[in-house]
Amino acid sequence: MAAPDFEQSLVGAIPHLRAFARSFANDPARADDLVQETLVKAWNSRDSFTPGTNFRAWLFTILRNVYFSQHRKLRREVDDPDDQYQNSLAVQPEQYGYLDLADFRAALGLLPSDQREALVLVGAEGFSYEEAAEICGCAVGTIKSRVNRARNRLVELLGDSELKSGGSAANPTAHGSRLVKDTARG
Amino acid sequence: MDIEPAASLDEAIQGALGRKLRESYEEIVNEQVPEKFIQLLNELKNTEHGDKGRNS
Numbered sequence: 001m002a003a004p005d006f007e008q009s010l011v012g013a014i015p016h017l018r019a020f021a022r023s024f025a026n027d028p029a030r031a032d033d034l035v036q037e038t039l040v041k042a043w044n045s046r047d048s049f050t051p052g053t054n055f056r057a058w059l060f061t062i063l064r065n066v067y068f069s070q071h072r073k074l075r076r077e078v079d080d081p082d083d084q085y086q087n088s089l090a091v092q093p094e095q096y097g098y099l100d101l102a103d104f105r106a107a108l109g110l111l112p113s114d115q116r117e118a119l120v121l122v123g124a125e126g127f128s129y130e131e132a133a134e135i136c137g138c139a140v141g142t143i144k145s146r147v148n149r150a151r152n153r154l155v156e157l158l159g160d161s162e163l164k165s166g167g168s169a170a171n172p173t174a175h176g177s178r179l180v181k182d183t184a185r186g
Numbered sequence: 187m188d189i190e191p192a193a194s195l196d197e198a199i200q201g202a203l204g205r206k207l208r209e210s211y212e213e214i215v216n217e218q219v220p221e222k223f224i225q226l227l228n229e230l231k232n233t234e235h236g237d238k239g240r241n242s
Contacts, residue, residue, distance in 0.1 A: 007227060014223050019214035036226055043230045101213070104206045123204055124211035154203055163202040 006046050009055050010039065016125065020060055023120045024067045026109060034070075038063040057127065060135050107157040111150050118146035119154075 001009070017038055021031035041062050049058050108116055114136075121132040122143065129147075133140045155163065 003231075007231065010227065011224070014219050015215045015217070018217070018219070019211050022214055032220065032222075036223065039223065039226055040230065043227070101206070101210055104210055108207075108210070119207065120211065123207045151200065151203055155199055160196075160199050163199050163206070 001046065001049060001051050003046075006049070010042060010059075013056055013059050014039075016056060017059060017063060020120065020125070021063060021067075023108075023116050024113065034063060034067055037066045037070075041066060054131060056125070057131050057135050060121070060125075061137075064135065104154075104158065107154055110157060111153055115146045115150035115153070118143050119150040122147050 014035065017035045018031060021034040021038075022028070025031040025034055038059065042059055045062075049055065108119075111119070117136065118132060121127045121135060122129060127135065129140050129143050132143045136143065
């Protein structure tokens, strides 16, 4: 890809990289650091992108590699990085205007990270199972089963009647406490 | 009959879940991109031009 086209595609992908990064690091500043490093890596290895293939998938693969190489380093310093994700979630919900979206995010944060990633790639980014499998370097069946487990767990956490009625604006407090109870029970 | 657990999730629920997920994700996608990212790309570009300039 010619340099100006590459740059333009890269700029266009930044919002998606930022959103995808949040499925690894819930803290927006940490997620953005991840994106910055991804942009540097992508820029430096732009000759390895095959024109005609999915540019966003290529970038997401780089972001994952950046994350997991940092994650291995981090593991020597903290006991459990997943705990960090959940601790940072505890202070998040009030930033959002409506509680039901915050509740959804809290539930998403409780999923194992590989399930959350698969769900985001397929359900939010709209990648095919095949593309998601390629990004994650695993089998298509693995992605399918992660997505299934993620969906089932979310329904468990959020309650199917709430989901069906499209939200919990009527009684946000009760909804919030139910999420906590369900989590404790689960 | 239902071997896969997801097969028991009814379509209305799956649809609702999908909408919530996209709503949550789109909110981040639609955030304004911080200026630092564009600056970073400009730096990367300039560094490269600088290198080429020195080499030629």
